[in-house]
Amino acid sequence: MNSFLExxxxxPFDRFIERLLEFLPDIMTAILVLAAGIVLGFILKxxxxxxxxxIKIDRLSERSGAIEMMKRGGVKEPVSAILARMIGxxxxxxxxxxxxxxxxxxxxxQILERFIxxxxxxxxxxxxxxxxxxxxxxxxxxxxxxxVNAGFKVSGLIGRLVKLTIFFLALTMALEQLGVxxxxxxxxxxxxxxxxxxxxxxxxxxxxxxxxxxxxxxKMKGDDRKDDINHL
Amino acid sequence: xxxIIARKEIQDSIEKIRxxxxxxGIPSYNNAGTIGHVVRAVQTGLAKYFPDMKSVLVNSxxxxxxxxxxxxxxxxxxxxxxxxxxxxxxxFFKIATPYHGIPGKGSAFRTIFEIARALGSKxxxxxxxxxxxxxxxxxxxxxxxxxxxDFDYVAPLYHRHKYDGTITNSIVxxxxxxxxxxxxxxxxxxxxxxxxxxxxxxxxxDVWETDVARYGIDIWMTTTAVANNFKVCQSFLGAxxxxxxxxxxxxxxxxxxxxxxxxxxxxxxxxAWKTVEGSQDIPAFxxxxxxxxxxxxxxxxxxxxxxxxxxxxxxxxxxxxxxxxIIRFLQNTEDLRKSEFHIPDEIWVDIIYSFALAAHEKVLNxxxxxxxxxxxxxxxxxxxxxxxxxxxxxxxxxxINRLCITFEKKKKLxxxxxS
Numbered sequence: 162m163n164s165f166l167e168x169x170x171x172x173p174f175d176r177f178i179e180r181l182l183e184f185l186p187d188i189m190t191a192i193l194v195l196a197a198g199i200v201l202g203f204i205l206k207x208x209x210x211x212x213x214x215x216i217k218i219d220r221l222s223e224r225s226g227a228i229e230m231m232k233r234g235g236v237k238e239p240v241s242a243i244l245a246r247m248i249g250x251x252x253x254x255x256x257x258x259x260x261x262x263x264x265x266x267x268x269x270x271q272i273l274e275r276f277i278x279x280x281x282x283x284x285x286x287x288x289x290x291x292x293x294x295x296x297x298x299x300x301x302x303x304x305x306x307x308x309v310n311a312g313f314k315v316s317g318l319i320g321r322l323v324k325l326t327i328f329f330l331a332l333t334m335a336l337e338q339l340g341v342x343x344x345x346x347x348x349x350x351x352x353x354x355x356x357x358x359x360x361x362x363x364x365x366x367x368x369x370x371x372x373x374x375x376x377x378x379x380k381m382k383g384d385d386r387k388d389d390i391n392h393l
Numbered sequence: 394x395x396x397i398i399a400r401k402e403i404q405d406s407i408e409k410i411r412x413x414x415x416x417x418g419i420p421s422y423n424n425a426g427t428i429g430h431v432v433r434a435v436q437t438g439l440a441k442y443f444p445d446m447k448s449v450l451v452n453s454x455x456x457x458x459x460x461x462x463x464x465x466x467x468x469x470x471x472x473x474x475x476x477x478x479x480x481x482x483x484x485f486f487k488i489a490t491p492y493h494g495i496p497g498k499g500s501a502f503r504t505i506f507e508i509a510r511a512l513g514s515k516x517x518x519x520x521x522x523x524x525x526x527x528x529x530x531x532x533x534x535x536x537x538x539x540x541x542x543d544f545d546y547v548a549p550l551y552h553r554h555k556y557d558g559t560i561t562n563s564i565v566x567x568x569x570x571x572x573x574x575x576x577x578x579x580x581x582x583x584x585x586x587x588x589x590x591x592x593x594x595x596x597x598x599d600v601w602e603t604d605v606a607r608y609g610i611d612i613w614m615t616t617t618a619v620a621n622n623f624k625v626c627q628s629f630l631g632a633x634x635x636x637x638x639x640x641x642x643x644x645x646x647x648x649x650x651x652x653x654x655x656x657x658x659x660x661x662x663x664x665a666w667k668t669v670e671g672s673q674d675i676p677a678f679x680x681x682x683x684x685x686x687x688x689x690x691x692x693x694x695x696x697x698x699x700x701x702x703x704x705x706x707x708x709x710x711x712x713x714x715x716x717x718x719i720i721r722f723l724q725n726t727e728d729l730r731k732s733e734f735h736i737p738d739e740i741w742v743d744i745i746y747s748f749a750l751a752a753h754e755k756v757l758n759x760x761x762x763x764x765x766x767x768x769x770x771x772x773x774x775x776x777x778x779x780x781x782x783x784x785x786x787x788x789x790x791x792x793i794n795r796l797c798i799t800f801e802k803k804k805k806l807x808x809x810x811x812s
Contacts, residue, residue: 300600310768
């Protein structure tokens with residue numbers, strides 16, 4: 162009975178204790194690395210916050226239009242605080258990976274390796290979306306102003322269409338970069354975009370036949386109600 | 394950009410002429426139909442008023458394909474006796490050359506300035522190539538103040554239709570007057586006289602890759618002369634009648650270049666205009682007389698439509714730099730009838746100063762910002778037309794003067810917000 166208990170309970174328990182004792186230094190190292198990362202992240206966050214205030218990054222981003230964009234996206238914090246916090250979190254995240262690696266668990270190492278290899282794609286996709294958003298706002302606004310100055314009644318629609326098309330294109334590129342439903346997204350984009358253009362052409366050609374005729378006549382013959390004002 | 398003087402054919406012409414007392418420049422682009430008259434008026438004016446001075450006419454062309462340069466070379470006044478009592482003593486030369494650089498009037502002027510410097514000209518004048526109302530007297534009026542009274546810059550003074558020159562009347566003249574304190578009535582008139590030393594000063598500035606190279610050149614020349622304390626005057630030239638420009642073809646581009654250049658100059662000369670209070674008249678030459686002007690047709694309904702469209706679509710964008718009460722006022726004008734449509738001077742001045750401050754603070758991309766001014770400007774023109782429907786030219790001039798005074802009164806707020 163005793164030998165049975167020893168074989169079934171005590172021996173596995175001893176082995177567990179033995180492994181735990183072997184593993185304990187790794188856990189301690191991992192915790193220490195993570196704690197160091199959190200402390201360093203906090204220090205870097207404070208240092209960079211001061212640095213960003215010193216170089217007046219909030220004022221610069223206000224001038225560049227980034228603030229306007231962020232406000233529209235519901236972000237109300239100053240750019241300096243966001244950037245400083247991001248630096249802090251990147252530091253903590255970096256140390257978290259280091260701490261997980263220090264555990265020396267093959268399964269975790271494999272997952273981490275795959276994750277690290279995938280990170281550049283996430284970064285590139287983020288950059289594409291970021292610039293896509295900027296570009297879509299910029300070109301959407303340019304199209305809106307040009308359409309208003311040309312006197313198009315549907316200026317707002319034109320501006321929004323340009324903005325959405327460019328942002329959707331950027332989003333498609335980003336998802337393609339991430340490898341998410343690659344072919345499906347490209348085909349969906351082509352179908353949606355082609356469909357919109359086809360519908361508009363059809364609507365303009367058939368539904369608005371008279372308007373199209375009038376518009377083209379105006380363009381070809383010129384508007385006889387034009388002003389003679391010399392502005393300069 | 395390569396200097397025009399470096400080109401062989403120009404060097405040959407300069408070596409042949411060696412020096413010239415007077416230089417008259419004519420920028421052109423496909424003006425074969427009108428430039429002949431301008432050349433004849435210049436030649437006659439030089440013969441009549443400056444017979445003993447060596448003169449040169451420079452045609453700086455933007456690559457015309459209608460034979461403009463050939464017209465310049467082949468045009469001559471054959472029978473001076475029918476025009477003048479005395480014969481010209483000094484020779485008269487012509488240089489017709491294509492200019493290099495950004496296509497535009499400013500690049501054409503740069504070529505003219507460079508040739509003036511190379512020839513050591515004492516007095517220069519520049520004239521539009523599409524003028525129909527130019528007479529030989531224009532040459533006297535633009536050149537004589539420089540030669541005889543030591544002025545450096547002679548701005549034109551014209552009689553124009555009350556609805557003509559609306560960018561000048563509603564923005565450029567009042568703003569320039571309020572900023573720099575000199576009442577130059579046509580700061581972007583297009584026909585100017587200036588001294589050789591001012592031409593050299595113009596060339597010392599590095600602006601030839603900016604909007605100054607295009608429509609911005611006129612306001613740049615005027616502001617540069619005033620802000621740098623050159624001696625400035627104006628000469629009455631009569632009526633300005635010229636070939637109709639492409640009507641409203643690209644008003645927003647025109648507005649962008651002219652107003653953009655004016656705002657850029659506000660940056661460059663901030664220290665000069667901040668200290669100026671009020672404004673003063675400048676010496677004026679020439680005998681003023683009333684002239685008959687062709688009627689100008691105006692499509693008021695279309696103007697108000699464009700203004701209303703701008704209010705509907707662009708108010709959100711403007712609200713980032715125009716005060717909310719102004720935005721609300723503009724939105725309320727949409728409900729007004731055509732005959733009641735009115736944008737008061739105070740509101741207009743606040744709008745222009747808000748745009749100037751937004752350009753200064755770089756609130757938006759500069760091109761977007763200034764092109765978005767177009768519907769508001771069209772609204773102001775519509776308001777101006779409605780208000781002055783029954784007014785005489787003198788009454789209209791008085792109203793423009795009142796607008797200028799409002800610009801001057803509100804300048805203090807601009808200075809406060811500028812820094």
